[in-house]
Amino acid sequence: MKEFDYIIVGQGIAGTVLAFQLRLKGKHVFVIDKNRDFTSSKIAPGTYNPMVLKRFTPCWKVEDQLTPLYDFLDAFETSFNTSIHVPLKLWRRFASIQEQNLWLEKSDHHRLVPFMKPSFISNPHKDINADFGFGEVKKSGWVDFLKLISIFKHRLISEGCFLDEEFDYNSMLIGKNTISYKSISAQKIVFCEGHRLTNNPFFNYLPLMRTKGELITVKLEGLNVQELIKSNITLLPLGDDVYKVGATFNWDDKDEICSVKAREELLAKLKELVNKNPVVINQYAGLRPTVKDRRALLGAHPNHDNIIVFNGLGTRGLLISPYLAIQLIEFMEKGVALDPEVDIKRYKNDMPC
Numbered sequence: 265m266k267e268f269d270y271i272i273v274g275q276g277i278a279g280t281v282l283a284f285q286l287r288l289k290g291k292h293v294f295v296i297d298k299n300r301d302f303t304s305s306k307i308a309p310g311t312y313n314p315m316v317l318k319r320f321t322p323c324w325k326v327e328d329q330l331t332p333l334y335d336f337l338d339a340f341e342t343s344f345n346t347s348i349h350v351p352l353k354l355w356r357r358f359a360s361i362q363e364q365n366l367w368l369e370k371s372d373h374h375r376l377v378p379f380m381k382p383s384f385i386s387n388p389h390k391d392i393n394a395d396f397g398f399g400e401v402k403k404s405g406w407v408d409f410l411k412l413i414s415i416f417k418h419r420l421i422s423e424g425c426f427l428d429e430e431f432d433y434n435s436m437l438i439g440k441n442t443i444s445y446k447s448i449s450a451q452k453i454v455f456c457e458g459h460r461l462t463n464n465p466f467f468n469y470l471p472l473m474r475t476k477g478e479l480i481t482v483k484l485e486g487l488n489v490q491e492l493i494k495s496n497i498t499l500l501p502l503g504d505d506v507y508k509v510g511a512t513f514n515w516d517d518k519d520e521i522c523s524v525k526a527r528e529e530l531l532a533k534l535k536e537l538v539n540k541n542p543v544v545i546n547q548y549a550g551l552r553p554t555v556k557d558r559r560a561l562l563g564a565h566p567n568h569d570n571i572i573v574f575n576g577l578g579t580r581g582l583l584i585s586p587y588l589a590i591q592l593i594e595f596m597e598k599g600v601a602l603d604p605e606v607d608i609k610r611y612k613n614d615m616p617c
């Protein structure tokens with residue numbers, strides 16, 4: 265039996281951030297992840313920004329989240345001598361004078377001063393339609409999720425701490441102070457399974473809704489946009505005239521199949537924004553692990569305190585995962601209480617008897 269401190273099931277952004285932070289604290293971690301080409305973390309553009317851009321409000325507890333995010337990215341880049349983080353200017357396109365006025369009004373708000381430039385930017389791009397200009401959001405950027413996940417996985421493989429398989433719940437033995445799985449044992453197991461939590465017999469009572477999202481990558485020859493542009497879609501420049509465009513929100517379909525309807529919706533919105541003919545290179549679909557009350561799902565199983573969940577990252581997995589991983593580690597290592605807003609105790613009455 266190989267002994268570890270933690271077994272982590274699932275290596276999307278949640279499992280990667282948690283495993284990395286635990287290893288920084290000297291913990292021995294074993295990761296089990298079934299390789300899939302398309303998961304929420306692998307298809308997401310990986311952008312972050314501190315605001316809800318529909319209403320110009322700050323994101324939930326964003327002031328507490330940016331430092332853990334930057335610390336995590338710095339530590340990861342240093343550990344692996346790599347570059348995964350690209351800070352970018354985010355330009356929110358205004359649709360009307362009313363939106364410009366709202367921007368000015370909000371940029372005076374004490375919580376938004378650090379994030380909003382109080383002036384307007386007139387449109388410098390001849391092939392972008394933005395008659396009312398843009399507002400600039402500071403502290404935004406994107407992270408190459410695919411590279412992050414792949415680099416970390418290869419390190420784990422090289423150290424014999426990784427297994428590529430679907431976790432078999434029937435092969436798990438639960439002891440008072442240990443969890444065993446085949447030839448591995450650990451003090452605790454943490455499930456970071458994204459939308460597949462719905463298959464997990466220990467946590468499938470939690471209200472994970474799953475929201476389908478689709479994206480396309482397109483070539484827009486000669487557009488020459490360097491900023492991350494947000495209108496009713498996001499345009500993320502990837503270099504060489506290639507852009508990621510997304511995303512759709514679909515609360516009905518629970519599959520990960522690319523649809524013609526979503527592609528047409530994205531192309532129609534792109535046409536409103538850009539005066540160029542896009543060549544579609546690729547299309548992706550994924551299920552966001554969203555929760556009824558829009559808060560993450562963290563904590564121990566009500567009957568087994570060594571079986572833990574880290575899920576429900578929703579639409580902003582990147583921004584919130586380092587902050588929540590720190591909280592979860594404090595909870596697992598020192599018994600520090602979780603924020604009640606994310607603690608799964610709030611759903612204890614939903615657990616079947």
Ligand SMILES: Cc1cc2nc3c(=O)[nH]c(=O)nc-3n(C[C@H](O)[C@H](O)[C@H](O)COP(=O)(O)OP(=O)(O)OC[C@H]3O[C@@H](n4cnc5c(N)ncnc54)[C@H](O)[C@@H]3O)c2cc1C
Pocket residue numbers: 273274275276277278279296297298299300303304305306307308309310311312429430431456457458459460461476477478479510511512549550551552553574575576577578579580581582583
């Ligand atoms: C279209 C779209 C665009 C998005 N854009 C952004 C964005 O720009 N910025 C942002 O921050 N967030 C974005 N998100 C949200 C973000 O992608 C999610 O919050 C995040 O990826 C969830 O990560 P996760 O690790 O919880 O789950 P996942 O990414 O689903 O990872 C779970 C992993 O666990 C594995 N797994 C699951 N169950 C098992 C099991 N039983 N055994 C073994 N392995 C298992 C899966 O194969 C997978 O590798 C977007 C999501 C979508 C769908």
